[in-house]
Every structure is written in structure tokens, then in C-alpha cells.
Amino acid sequence: MLSLGSGPVLRVPCIIVNFKVYQQGYGKTGLKLLKDLERASKGHEGQVAAAVAAIDIRHFADGSALPIFSQHIDPIGFGAHTGHVLPEAVKEAGAVGTLINHSERRLTIADIGAAVSRCREVGLLSCVCTNNVDTSAAVAALGPDYLAVEPPELIGGTVSVSSARPEVVSGSVVRVRKVNDKVKVLCGAGVKSGKDVAKAIELGSSGVLLASGVVTAKDVAAVMRDLLAGLK
Amino acid sequence: MLSLGSGPVLRVPCIIVNFKVYQQGYGKTGLKLLKDLERASKGHEGQVAAAVAAIDIRHFADGSALPIFSQHIDPIGFGAHTGHVLPEAVKEAGAVGTLINHSERRLTIADIGAAVSRCREVGLLSCVCTNNVDTSAAVAALGPDYLAVEPPELIGGTVSVSSARPEVVSGSVVRVRKVNDKVKVLCGAGVKSGKDVAKAIELGSSGVLLASGVVTAKDVAAVMRDLLAGLK
Amino acid sequence: MLSLGSGPVLRVPCIIVNFKVYQQGYGKTGLKLLKDLERASKGHEGQVAAAVAAIDIRHFADGSALPIFSQHIDPIGFGAHTGHVLPEAVKEAGAVGTLINHSERRLTIADIGAAVSRCREVGLLSCVCTNNVDTSAAVAALGPDYLAVEPPELIGGTVSVSSARPEVVSGSVVRVRKVNDKVKVLCGAGVKSGKDVAKAIELGSSGVLLASGVVTAKDVAAVMRDLLAGLK
Amino acid sequence: MLSLGSGPVLRVPCIIVNFKVYQQGYGKTGLKLLKDLERASKGHEGQVAAAVAAIDIRHFADGSALPIFSQHIDPIGFGAHTGHVLPEAVKEAGAVGTLINHSERRLTIADIGAAVSRCREVGLLSCVCTNNVDTSAAVAALGPDYLAVEPPELIGGTVSVSSARPEVVSGSVVRVRKVNDKVKVLCGAGVKSGKDVAKAIELGSSGVLLASGVVTAKDVAAVMRDLLAGLK
Numbered sequence: 001m002l003s004l005g006s007g008p009v010l011r012v013p014c015i016i017v018n019f020k021v022y023q024q025g026y027g028k029t030g031l032k033l034l035k036d037l038e039r040a041s042k043g044h045e046g047q048v049a050a051a052v053a054a055i056d057i058r059h060f061a062d063g064s065a066l067p068i069f070s071q072h073i074d075p076i077g078f079g080a081h082t083g084h085v086l087p088e089a090v091k092e093a094g095a096v097g098t099l100i101n102h103s104e105r106r107l108t109i110a111d112i113g114a115a116v117s118r119c120r121e122v123g124l125l126s127c128v129c130t131n132n133v134d135t136s137a138a139v140a141a142l143g144p145d146y147l148a149v150e151p152p153e154l155i156g157g158t159v160s161v162s163s164a165r166p167e168v169v170s171g172s173v174v175r176v177r178k179v180n181d182k183v184k185v186l187c188g189a190g191v192k193s194g195k196d197v198a199k200a201i202e203l204g205s206s207g208v209l210l211a212s213g214v215v216t217a218k219d220v221a222a223v224m225r226d227l228l229a230g231l232k
Numbered sequence: 233m234l235s236l237g238s239g240p241v242l243r244v245p246c247i248i249v250n251f252k253v254y255q256q257g258y259g260k261t262g263l264k265l266l267k268d269l270e271r272a273s274k275g276h277e278g279q280v281a282a283a284v285a286a287i288d289i290r291h292f293a294d295g296s297a298l299p300i301f302s303q304h305i306d307p308i309g310f311g312a313h314t315g316h317v318l319p320e321a322v323k324e325a326g327a328v329g330t331l332i333n334h335s336e337r338r339l340t341i342a343d344i345g346a347a348v349s350r351c352r353e354v355g356l357l358s359c360v361c362t363n364n365v366d367t368s369a370a371v372a373a374l375g376p377d378y379l380a381v382e383p384p385e386l387i388g389g390t391v392s393v394s395s396a397r398p399e400v401v402s403g404s405v406v407r408v409r410k411v412n413d414k415v416k417v418l419c420g421a422g423v424k425s426g427k428d429v430a431k432a433i434e435l436g437s438s439g440v441l442l443a444s445g446v447v448t449a450k451d452v453a454a455v456m457r458d459l460l461a462g463l464k
Numbered sequence: 465m466l467s468l469g470s471g472p473v474l475r476v477p478c479i480i481v482n483f484k485v486y487q488q489g490y491g492k493t494g495l496k497l498l499k500d501l502e503r504a505s506k507g508h509e510g511q512v513a514a515a516v517a518a519i520d521i522r523h524f525a526d527g528s529a530l531p532i533f534s535q536h537i538d539p540i541g542f543g544a545h546t547g548h549v550l551p552e553a554v555k556e557a558g559a560v561g562t563l564i565n566h567s568e569r570r571l572t573i574a575d576i577g578a579a580v581s582r583c584r585e586v587g588l589l590s591c592v593c594t595n596n597v598d599t600s601a602a603v604a605a606l607g608p609d610y611l612a613v614e615p616p617e618l619i620g621g622t623v624s625v626s627s628a629r630p631e632v633v634s635g636s637v638v639r640v641r642k643v644n645d646k647v648k649v650l651c652g653a654g655v656k657s658g659k660d661v662a663k664a665i666e667l668g669s670s671g672v673l674l675a676s677g678v679v680t681a682k683d684v685a686a687v688m689r690d691l692l693a694g695l696k
Numbered sequence: 697m698l699s700l701g702s703g704p705v706l707r708v709p710c711i712i713v714n715f716k717v718y719q720q721g722y723g724k725t726g727l728k729l730l731k732d733l734e735r736a737s738k739g740h741e742g743q744v745a746a747a748v749a750a751i752d753i754r755h756f757a758d759g760s761a762l763p764i765f766s767q768h769i770d771p772i773g774f775g776a777h778t779g780h781v782l783p784e785a786v787k788e789a790g791a792v793g794t795l796i797n798h799s800e801r802r803l804t805i806a807d808i809g810a811a812v813s814r815c816r817e818v819g820l821l822s823c824v825c826t827n828n829v830d831t832s833a834a835v836a837a838l839g840p841d842y843l844a845v846e847p848p849e850l851i852g853g854t855v856s857v858s859s860a861r862p863e864v865v866s867g868s869v870v871r872v873r874k875v876n877d878k879v880k881v882l883c884g885a886g887v888k889s890g891k892d893v894a895k896a897i898e899l900g901s902s903g904v905l906l907a908s909g910v911v912t913a914k915d916v917a918a919v920m921r922d923l924l925a926g927l928k
């Protein structure tokens with residue numbers, strides 16, 4: 001159980017499902033998907049969260065049993081910014097945290113640092129995405145709550161991290177612990193099944209971040225049950 | 233009256249108020265601002281629209297008497313995009329249009345062209361921001377519904393476009409008409425009062441895009457009444 | 465013959481060879497490639513130019529019989545910019561022009577406009593890359609000397625523009641002529657052979673921009689002779 | 697004395713002068729400036745290096761007594777990149793190292809990591825710029841040879857780091873040592889005089905990175921002698 005004083009909490013191990021902008025993951029159909037995830041994860045030890053587009057945060061968060069993450073925030077405060085995602089607005093809309101620096105939305109290192117700081121200020125959990133062991137260690141120095149390591153060659157592919165690049169996860173866990181042992185490492189790519197989840201946990205991670213494997217699944221409930229079984 | 237077949241409509245002359253991420257323009261306080269704008273513009277010939285952050289579109293649009301614009305869309309379709317603004321989602325959340333390429337959110341020319349096309353496909357009005365006469369003429373070739381010319385030296389300042397750079401507006405109107413006479417030109421900076429609005433219309437524009445002058449005003453209703461008087 | 469008063473000249477029809485950062489196109493080997501191009505194009509009507517990395521402009525331009533283009537400039541003047549390409553420096557180093565907005569180095573529309581203006585101020589020829597008919601028409605309004613239209617689906621591929629997308633070239637020529645008939649249109653992708661060059665000219669273009677087909681060729685001289693034959 | 701096997705060397709303490717694209721720092725006048733720096737630093741213990749635009753590397757490095765740095769490299773290898781700075785080309789042109797992630801040329805964290813790796817592969821010294829203590833610690837994890845911390849509020853200003861923000865330098869030195877004690881910390885802003893240099897060294901740094909104070913000085917030799925006196 002991670003607690004930030006009176007701040008938001010997300011139990012680990014956890015599964016964060018990134019809805020991206022898949023047709024199944026936005027608006028009305030996205031809300032249905034969220035309810036499917038709620039039902040499938042009910043009664044399980046591990047916690048499931050959903051990372052959704054800014055436009056959907058408020059109506060997804062309203063009444064949701066699962067914590068909602070934004071997919072991105074900008075490292076800004078109130079003022080003259082157009083087309084940006086204000087951390088205060090993400091919090092007010094009901095999200096408990098946010099992804100930062102996803103491989104599809106990269107930031108400069110100065111902006112990642114500023115975004116993590118802004119999360120702390122407004123009371124949002126931060127989960128920064130990284131692409132290898134070195135950048136995991138680097139991000140750990142910025143003090144986010146979580147980081148999700150996504151080896152680019154595994155993103156969206158069919159290869160499992162447990163078979164193909166286990167050292168990226170275990171190496172990130174070791175290096176991150178040395179730099180800042182409060183940062184939880186998630187496995188951010190190469191996870192398709194409960195077996196992969198179990199392997200990710202075995203490698204020292206505190207959970208997984210995944211997307212298409214759940215969002216575009218024919219039987220979402222079955223996939224989620226399998227993934228959750230891997231958390232034990 | 234601009235009509236896109238069965239698509240959205242925005243009467244001209246118009247005033248588009250960009251809420252940016254001012255403290256007064258998001259969440260609960262932003263909703264109150266929107267209601268103030270509704271009341272102030274009731275019964276006026278000219279149409280008022282609000283350009284708001286993606287996170288606020290749905291709850292602002294729900295029951296709004298004023299058309300809602302997004303501040304930005306990404307030129308993407310369904311799929312693997314994280315932290316982006318999907319045109320389909322903007323439409324589904326209740327917006328009738330979107331700003332594109334605001335000076336605080338610049339895009340490449342390829343992306344502007346693709347964003348305008350995506351607006352047409354999903355039935356959103358497009359309003360592309362430009363920074364001088366040349367870029368206004370260039371954007372006109374991409375066929376947006378509106379373009380708002382914002383000379384950088386006037387943005388956020390106290391100088392009025394009517395006194396300082398009237399030729400940017402009148403020049404944009406002339407050049408745009410030659411390239412594509414269906415594109416309506418708005419005056420996107422240097423407008424603080426009804427007198428400025430009247431001057432912008434006199435220079436050939438179809439309305440104005442403004443922000444802080446309204447959003448951070450002490451008496452929003454009074455400012456709006458003054459601006460609307462300038463439309464006549 | 466294009467003449468800008470006392471400015472630089474590039475005869476049309478022309479072939480601009482983009483050296484990119486291929487191993488064959490930089491430093492000592494790049495200089496050898498340039499000499500091969502010089503020899504192969506000697507005595508031909510059509511003019512051949514080389515677009516090279518900033519780091520190589522000075523020593524390639526020194527004594528070159530072929531005009532040298534930069535691959536990029538930044539729309540800046542003297543001052544506090546680090547890691548940028550100053551137009552004055554490109555001119556002083558001996559280049560006669562520059563590519564702008566190549567598909568591998570996209571700029572915002574405001575920056576393209578400013579870069580074209582800076583070229584005029586310092587006396588460099590400008591060649592702006594575009595990706596379809598609409599963006600070609602848009603760029604024409606900015607008044608560059610040339611534009612090179614590169615349909616993304618043809619870049620680096622084996623498909624010929626003459627067979628696959630001839631209407632992108634002919635359509636660009638028509639639209640550009642209406643917006644600004646001083647702008648010369650080049651065919652920027654899908655050209656592999658003299659037959660493709662001939663087709664590009666037949667479609668109304670003033671030449672071609674190409675890269676790997678020449679730079680990575682086993683027999684550069686033979687390829688160039690074939691391409692130049694297509695210009696007639 | 698820093699030695700990378702058979703790689704490049706830069707003695708510390710050092711002064712790196714960033715020529716930016718000041719009128720005094722490019723082309724012929726820049727070469728004259730470099731010779732002035734050579735003369736002024738002759739016989740001094742501390743080492744002076746010049747960070748220059750890619751276009752000037754080759755002719756500045758040719759015969760230079762001072763080591764030349766590039767202002768930027770792209771994290772790329774040979775291939776289809778246009779308008780980019782290839783590490784191999786920087787090396788071949790005669791530079792011994794490069795700045796990375798300058799405040800005027802920010803990169804994503806993934807790209808900084810990749811650029812540092814590429815420097816190691818081709819035998820270039822890497823000096824990554826950071827903006828505060830947290831990002832200094834983060835960058836240390838990526839293993840560059842140097843990092844230069846530049847508090848944004850001191851860049852280009854008249855305030856001295858020794859009086860205004862000494863804890864940013866001393867704090868960076870402490871945090872960097874914990875993460876990776878092979879990384880040398882430079883003071884990258886707020887240095888105008890020999891007194892500032894002495895203070896930067898006293899705070900634990902291995903030297904300074906500065907620009908306008910030298911490049912735009914009326915009497916460059918006098919300024920350099922003063923700065924070098926501060927290294928002792």
C-alpha cells in the first residue's frame with residue numbers, strides 16, 4: 001500500500017491499463033470497457049487502474065471503482081497555455097495520477113522533472129515511462145512514484161518481456177533501487193498474459209502497464225482474470 | 233450563417249473566447265464563466281463560442297447554449313496514441329469545432345493539413361491560427377472553415393490591432409480571399425474592447441478570437457456586452 | 465535560368481541530390497561522391513546540386529563546380545542560439561541555397577515562413593518540402609524559390625511516382641501556379657531512373673529531389689547519366 | 697587529466713566557451729575569436745575549449761590549439777536523416793566532444809541517453825546540460841563525461857551564481873557524486889568574472905561553461921585572463 005500522507009493511493013502490485021485512443025477506449029464504449037474492468041477485478045488483491053485521454057477523465061472517474069490516471073500532463077500552472085493539460089484540472093476532474101513521458105508523448109528531461117514536481121504539488125501520483133535501464137536510473141533521480149520501463153522493441157509486439165528482455169526489468173529494478181528506493185518499477189511492455197505478469201513480478205517489478213492486449217481483446221473479462229491471476 | 237450540410241454551424245460575425253488554462257477558465261469556475269458568457273450574449277446577433285481544454289469539453293458542452301470548441305486536436309485516428317486529442321472524441325464529447333495551431337501549440341504544416349482534413353471527416357469546424365499575412369494565405373490553401381491571424385507582437389499585450397497593425401488583418405483578408413474565398417478570417421490578437429471589435433470587422437474580418445481580456449476580467453458581463461456591441 | 469537579381473542561380477530543370485547522413489555522403493567519402501557527381505553532370509544541360517549536412521558545407525563548397533545546398537536552416541538571426549543552423553553562416557560557408565521542412569526535419573508553418581524570409585534576406589535559394597497537393601499550395605503562398613513535393617508513401621520506397629501517384633505532382637503544379645506562379649515545383653520522391661525523371665518533367669515539374677537512389681548506388685556515374693538523360 | 701583510453705582528453709578545471717551563433721562567433725570572425733582565445737589561454741594550467749556550430753567545426757578545428765566541441769549532436773547513425781548532426785561527422789571534422797541538451801536545444805531523456813552512448817561509440821566527450829539539482833542527478837545516471845548545470849534564471853543574466861544560487865552547483869556536485877562519481881560537474885550559468893570561476897570551483901565544480909560574457913566582450917583577451925585567473 002503506497003500512501004502519500006493524505007494523497008492518493010494505488011495498491012501494489014498493480015495493473016495499469018492504458019486505453020490510448022483505441023476505438024474501444026474512448027467515450028461511451030470506453031466507459032463500458034471501464035465497467036468491464038471493474039467487474040473483472042472485483043475481489044482481487046491486485047489493483048487495476050485505467051490511464052485515459054484527458055477528454056474522458058471526468059466522466060470515467062465519476063463513480064468509478066477503479067482509480068483513473070491521465071495519459072499525460074504538461075508541466076505548467078494556471079495561465080496562458082492553449083491545448084495543454086493542466087495538472088490542477090486533471091486532479092479536479094477526478095484522476096488520482098498520470099502517466100508522464102509515454103513513448104508516444106516524449107518530454108525533455110527538464111519537463112519530466114517539472115511534471116513530477118507539479119504532481120507532488122497538486123496531489124497526483126506520477127508514473128514516468130522510460131525506455132531502458134539507464135533512463136530508468138535517470139528518472140528515478142527525479143523521484144516519481146512509479147516508473148514503467150518499456151523497451152521500444154517490445155512495445156505493441158507479440159514478444160514477451162519474460163523471454164526476450166528480462167534483464168531490462170530486473171536491471172531497472174536494481175539501478176532504480178540504488179538511486180531512489182522509493183520509486184516503484186513497473187514493466188511497461190511485452191506483457192500479454194498472466195504468465196508474463198507473474199514473470200514481471202518475479203523480476204522485481206511492482207506491476208505492469210499494458211494497453212492493446214486488454215483494450216482490443218475480444219473477451220476483456222477473460223484477459224483481465226488471466227492477468228490478475230499472474231499478480232499472486 | 234455558415235452551414236456544412238448537416239454539419240455544425242457558427243454564425244458570423246462571431247467572438248471566440250479562448251479559456252486557455254486560466255484559473256477562471258477550468259473546472260467548476262470555468263463552468264460558471266461559461267454561464268456568464270451565455271447570459272451576456274443572449275439576444276445578441278453575433279455568436280459567442282468558447283474554446284476550452286479537452287478535459288472540460290464534455291461537462292461544459294452538456295447543456296451549453298454556446299458552441300464549444302476544443303483548443304487543439306491531433307491529426308490522428310483511432311489507435312496507439314497516448315496523451316493525444318482524438319478528433320472523434322472531441323466530437324463525441326459535444327464540441328462543434330476546434331482551434332488548430334494556436335501560437336501556444338504550433339504544428340507542422342503537414343499536421344495542420346491533416347488536422348483540417350480530420351475535422352472535415354468527423355464533422356468539426358476548424359479554426360487555424362496564423363501569425364502574419366503570408367501564413368494566413370498559406371493556411372487558406374488548406375481549406376479550414378476559419379483562420380485567426382495573431383501577430384505575435386500583439387498577443388497578450390495592451391496594444392490594439394486597430395491602431396498598431398491593421399494591415400495584418402486587412403492584408404490577410406485580401407490574400408485569403410484570393411487563395412480560398414470560403415475561409416473566414418478572424419482577428420486573433422490585439423482586441424480588448426468593442427471599439428477594437430468594430431475595427432476588426434471594418435478591416436474585413438468575420439469576428440475575433442480573444443482570451444485574457446474576457447477570461448480574467450473583473451466584470452465579465454460588462455466586457456462581453458462591450459465586445460458584442462462592437463459586432464454591430 | 466532562375467536569377468534573383470545579383471543572387472544565386474540554379475538552372476532548371478534540375479536534379480538536387482540529398483546526401484542525408486549516408487556513410488557515402490559525409491566527410492571524405494562525401495567529397496569523393498561530390499566529385500563523381502561533378503564529372504557525371506559535366507556538359508549536361510540540366511543542373512545538378514547537392515544538399516549536404518551543415519558540417520560539410522564549407523569543404524564541399526570550396527572549389528565545387530556544383531551548387532551546394534544546406535539540408536536545413538533555422539529561422540533565426542545572430543544571437544543566443546545553440547545547436548542551430550544560422551542562414552548567414554550557411555551563405556558564408558559557400559552554399560547557394562537550402563532545403564527547408566524536409567520530411568525528416570519538419571517545421572511549424574510560422575517557422576517555414578520565417579525561414580523563407582531569412583533566405584531572401586541573406587541571398588539563399590529556398591526549397592521547401594511538402595507532402596501533398598494541399599500543403600504544396602499552402603507553401604506556395606510563402607513564396608519560396610522551389611518546393612519539392614514528397615508523398616510520404618513514396619519516400620525511400622521502390623515505387624515510382626510516375627506509376628503510383630502522378631496526380632500529386634501534376635496537381636501540385638496546377639495548384640501552386642494559381643497561388644504563386646513564380647514557385648518552381650520539384651518531384652521529391654518516387655524517382656529512381658531517367659524514365660521517372662522524364663515523367664516528372666512531363667507532369668509539369670521543374671526537376672527532382674532524390675537521395676538514396678544516387679548516394680547509395682554502386683555505380684554513381686551510371687545512375688547520374690541515366691537520370692540526366694531523363695531531363696531532356 | 698581526464699583520459700578515455702585512447703579517446704579525447706580535456707584537462708580539468710576547464711572553461712568551455714559556447715560561441716552560440718553570435719555575430720562574433722561564426723565564420724571568419726569566429727576564427728579570429730578562436731585565435732584570441734588561444735593566445736589568452738597559452739601557458740595557463742586550466743584548459744579552454746570552444747563549443748561551435750556544426751558548420752564551423754572543421755575549419756575551426758583545423759590547426760586549433762584548443763579543443764573544439766560541437767554544440768549539439770543527434771542520437772543517430774548513418775542513414776536517412778536530413779538536417780541532423782551525425783556523431784561520426786563531428787568526430788571526422790575534428791571535434792573532441794559535444795554539448796548535449798543545451799537549454800536552447802532540449803532533447804527527450806531517451807535521446808540524451810542515446811546521444812551519450814553514441815559519443816562513447818565514436819570517441820567524443822559528452823557534456824550534457826541540466827537545469828537543476830534533480831535533473832543533474834538524473835543525467836549522471838546516463839554516464840556523460842561532464843554535465844553543466846544551468847539554472848534557467850541565471851542564463852544570460854547579470855546575476856552571479858556564487859551570490860544567487862550557489863546551492864544549485866554544490867547540490868548538483870553532491871547528488872551527482874552519489875549517482876555516478878565519474879561525471880564531472882561544470883557550472884553552466886551565472887559566471888561573468890574570475891571571481892565567479894573561483895567560486896564555482898570552490899563549490900565543487902570542475903569548471904565552467906559560458907558564452908556571451910566572452911564572445912561579445914569588447915576585450916576578449918582581458919576577460920579570458922580574468923576567468924583563467926579564477927581557475928587557480
